[in-house]
Amino acid sequence: MQRVPLYQAKAEFFRMLGHPVRIRVLELLQEGPKPVRDLLADLEAEPSSLSQQLAVLRRSGIVVSAREGSTVVYSLAGADVADLLRAARRILTELLAGQQGLLDELREAERGARLM
Amino acid sequence: MQRVPLYQAKAEFFRMLGHPVRIRVLELLQEGPKPVRDLLADLEAEPSSLSQQLAVLRRSGIVVSAREGSTVVYSLAGADVADLLRAARRILTELLAGQQGLLDELREAERGARLM
DNA sequence: TCGGGAATTGAAGAAGGCTTCAACTTGTGG
DNA sequence: CCACAAGTTGAAGCCTTCTTCAATTCCCGA
Incomplete structure (x- = not known):
């Protein structure tokens, strides 16, 4: 385990932060969990583009998503x-x-x- | 002035941090100013590759370089x-x-x- | 002033990330 | 069951970034 040098993990972490939409999503989620619909409205981005960026955040583990009825809600993963x-x-x-x-x-x- | 949205400046800032060599340079410089020669020894990177990454850091303004005789010394720009x-x-x-x-x-x- | 070491620069090719489109999944209401 | 809305996914094309090589600058000592 932990086969990735720490400085490389750090670099990947910062790279994960290095996108305007991703930054704004993290800022918005600090107010609390938000459905994709709201993020979409606040960010004025294409749905699929936002989805791609959300996927990046999810893969890194810094946010988590949960399905609630017909919508999906994102929140910070405690971090x-x-x-x-x-x-x-x-x-x-x-x-x-x-x-x-x-x-x-x-x-x-x-x-x-x-x-x- | 300030024509770049703040969240975009933040994204660029994090992207600037998003490289293993650049992270390690910043960590090393926290101990104090260091000549390129020392960085080169600690990082085991190609001189020209390191130079490229140092240029990225310099352009962002987070480090500054000063020529001292035949060597060049880098230090954190106060940040x-x-x-x-x-x-x-x-x-x-x-x-x-x-x-x-x-x-x-x-x-x-x-x-x-x-x-x- | 010539040679050599230190570091930077420019350019080319490879690799990775971003945007967009179309296709798909899942849930809701008729 | 069907159609529609909400999100996600995969793939293509484009743009940026990374690595490496060769060429260049600057400074020092012979």
């Missing part, structure tokens, strides 16, 4: 995703601020260049 | 990556445990099936 997304948002904010700073520098540089 | 990796590890542990549990269930099911 505490909030912490992760919070940490990501913190770093992301830093990075975007940094890029803003970089842009300022570039503008400066260009202003300088015009004078040369 | 607190530790929190993120910690949160990821927590969830990952849960998920792997879950898969272990699933395996147990499957074994159970198979045992049951033999009796039918």
Whole structure:
């Protein structure tokens, strides 16, 4: 067992998160279980496209689905995703601020260049 | 400015993390700045392959590089990556445990099936 | 200034992921 | 039982990413 190196499992985990629809689904499910119909309405995505992304999340084990009558309800598989997304948002904010700073520098540089 | 939806920026961020070598580089850099030579030794990767992955990290802004004499030194761009990796590890542990549990269930099911 | 080591870059081919379409499964109501 | 709605699945085509090779840049010492 555990034949996959840990850093590879981590990489696969992050790759699993690396899609806009999947991120939004995880965010939505933090409010509680939701039927596919609701996700579909919130995300404005094609049913089959959403289904594909839900399948990716399901395979990873981070969400589970349950049939209820004629609809299917998804929920987080207990995992505490909030912490992760919070940490990501913190770093992301830093990075975007940094890029803003970089842009300022570039503008400066260009202003300088015009004078040369 | 900020024309990219936030959930898309998040997705790109996670995709940036989604590679074994990039994960390991970030982990190594948490100990402090490191010359490429050291990373190369620790990772057992081809120089040009590592360079490509370092370029991805650099473009995202999560690391910075500085030339020191004939070598190049990389370091985290201030971002607190530790929190993120910690949160990821927590969830990952849960998920792997879950898969272990699933395996147990499957074994159970198979045992049951033999009796039918 | 020439040679050599360190690291990066660009490009090509292979591999993997995404979107979309059509086909299918499952449940519900007539 | 039939038809329809809700989701899922498989496959095809496309686009992105990964690996690798060769070429290049930068710096140091002879």
